Amino acid sequence: MNGVSLAKKESQRKAEDAILDVTVPAGEGWSHELLPGQVLRIIDVEGNQAADTLFYDAEHPHDHYSVTRTIAGQGGIYLTTSSVLRAESGKPLLTIIADTCGRHDTLGGACSAESNTVRYAHDTLPMHNCRDTFLLELAKQSERYGKRDLPPNINFFMNVPVTPAGELQFADGISGPGCYVELESHGRTLALISNCPQLNNPCNAYNPTPIRVLIWDN
Ligand SMILES: [Zn+2]
Numbered sequence: 233m234n235g236v237s238l239a240k241k242e243s244q245r246k247a248e249d250a251i252l253d254v255t256v257p258a259g260e261g262w263s264h265e266l267l268p269g270q271v272l273r274i275i276d277v278e279g280n281q282a283a284d285t286l287f288y289d290a291e292h293p294h295d296h297y298s299v300t301r302t303i304a305g306q307g308g309i310y311l312t313t314s315s316v317l318r319a320e321s322g323k324p325l326l327t328i329i330a331d332t333c334g335r336h337d338t339l340g341g342a343c344s345a346e347s348n349t350v351r352y353a354h355d356t357l358p359m360h361n362c363r364d365t366f367l368l369e370l371a372k373q374s375e376r377y378g379k380r381d382l383p384p385n386i387n388f389f390m391n392v393p394v395t396p397a398g399e400l401q402f403a404d405g406i407s408g409p410g411c412y413v414e415l416e417s418h419g420r421t422l423a424l425i426s427n428c429p430q431l432n433n434p435c436n437a438y439n440p441t442p443i444r445v446l447i448w449d450n
Contacts, residue, residue, distance in 0.1 A: 236418060238334025238406075239312040243414050245271065245448055252447040258430030258440035261365040263373055265290050266417035269450035270325075274388055274425070275412040277332065277444050280405035281438035282390040282428040283341060284342045284362040286383065287325045289422035293376055293392070295314045299338050299384045309394060311336040311386060317415070321434045325421050330414035333407045337392035340364065342385050352432045365426035373422060387428075388413050389436050402433045416450065 249251060254278070256262045266272055274283050289295040301318040303309055311317070313331045341347070344363035346358040363382065368379035386398045389407035392400055427443050430436055 233348070239314070240330055240334045241313040242328045243273070243412075245273070245328035245414070245446075247446060250446040250448050253444070255360060255442050256427045257442050258427060259318050259365075261358055261369040261429055262425045262427070262444075262445060264423050264447070266326075266421045266423055266447065267449075268417060269446045271329070271414055271416050271450055272423060273330075273412050273446045273448075274416045275410065275444040275446070276389045277406045277409065278351050278441035279407055279409040279411065280389070280434075281440075281441045281443055282405070282430065282435040283388040283443050284366070284426040284428050285386045286366065286424040288317075288424070289321075289323060289325060289424040292321075292421045292429050293374065294381060295321045295323065296381060296383050297325065297363055297386065298317065302338065303365035306413040309339060311338055315374070320359050324418050326415040326417050327414050330412070332390055333411040333413060335391070335406060336413065337387040337390045338385070340390060340392040341401065341434075342382075342387075342426065343428065348432065356432060358445055359431070360429040362428050362430070365429075368422060369426070370423050373424075387435070390428075390446070402435055404434045405437060418446070
């Protein structure tokens, strides 16, 4: 793990108390607006599945999740328990309050038709990808959103270690069946998930699987 310790923490919340409990099939998208204090749990149901995720300040829709603000704010490149996810303005959007995986990526970005053709082969061009799923889900939320509203994202459950030489590796997952991450929303926050359909690297163990999403009132 490149000397990085995993900050695992379990939650006491029970699924039967959740106000929302949905399964997002492999390769599909999901979006939902969280209210202040609500808690979102994302579960890696079968293990080794990447959940590409973005957050937006619902009161200021163009103020979206910022990788640089988040990394600079916590002084570290991996996300786990107690990480504060910040918007471009610096505003805290959510805090990770539980995490049984222990480490999540926010450097690797989302797969797209363009990155697939550059990384793999030109015949991957028509393959389903996270960028298209994000755009489809954003369009459902509001016509005010467009391509310019897609910033670099979070890859929950994805293992992208940074080597001592400073290179990114798309490595086999450190998540397992039933691992989850739980986040508390500070304000009204739009959550946008692409349950990654990627088949060309090990981020989904070459076999995309469902994720499950739960929300609790606090
Ligand atoms: Zn993807």
